[in-house]
Amino acid sequence: MKKTTVILLLVVTAIFSLTTGAFAASKLTVIKAYLNGEVKFLKDGVNWRPTDDKGNEVLPITYNDKTYLPLGVIANTFNIPVGYDITTKTIQLGEKAENTTLYGKQIKTEHSANTFFDIIDKKQLIFGGTQYNGAFAVGSSAGEIYNMTINFGQKYTKLHLYLVGKVNSKAKVYNLNKQQLSEEITLIAGEVTEVDVDLQGSEGVVIYPYTGDYSTADYPLTYVLKDSYLK
Structure with missing residues (x-):
């Protein structure tokens, strides 16, 4: 030939x-x-x-x-x-010249939690003296039970994630095929935690927020700030 x-x-x-x-x-x-x-x-x-x-x-x-x-x-x-x-x-x-945030209309969310809010009240979104303009708030569970899915609408390589826990808690990030993308993320109550997630070409992520405390039935909120951005 x-x-x-x-x-x-x-x-x-x-x-x-x-x-x-x-x-x-x-x-x-x-x-x-x-x-x-x-x-x-x-x-x-x-x-x-x-x-x-x-x-x-x-x-x-x-x-x-x-x-x-x-x-x-x-x-x-x-x-x-x-x-x-x-x-x-x-x-x-490949990567876009400009970062894409979670404010975009193409961003779609689903959740399995008892509590979920799309927060636009800026008074609730001041952390460390910085004003944020939007966030998804999802109820945490004691273990990796409740989750929030964010679909980006297309594939990306990296996610720079901003997370805030209402209490000391933890989180893990998976892709849409439930393959783990991050190590366990430690959240300090009221503080913004930034983490880079290698998406490996995923079109979305599934975030599991949890407290690790099985002695209480509380479901404290974890905020996923919409200023998180994609590359």
Whole structure:
């Protein structure tokens, strides 16, 4: 088989769903290419097959003696955050130039706690003499039972997290697949604790706040400040 060069194919449809109308209005050029089932891949010296998010095999495309793979496959394989701005038709690879905070409309939350608030009352959000403008407050449990899920809307590499406990407590951070991303975080009552979390390309986190005190039925709040930011 003729030697080919493997390069990334910026196929927006491999990552995003676009309508037929969107294609009609875009600057696309029709080409004649082939799905190539003969190409084999090695990743770090080990046999590897490209797959999509659902685990289905993705065949490379051969065009003009070059072999192409969808950008989404490469991004997922190497944990490269990828996003798409539909307004500017711009694909964003890797870390963004500007940090994204938890104030964004794309941020979605869920929780399993007895108590949960989206706090916007600034009088409640003065810690260490610093005024914060928003926070998610979730009730803690004695052990790792109650949790709060934050979905970012796309993949990121790092989360700089601001946490505040109403009492001395602890917290752990997991990804959406319940894989642990942080060591146990110690929170001092009323103090802002900052921690960098390696997201490893996750689209969200699950935060477990807990007191470790099984002698009380209290559920003190833990604040996740919205000034926490993503890279």
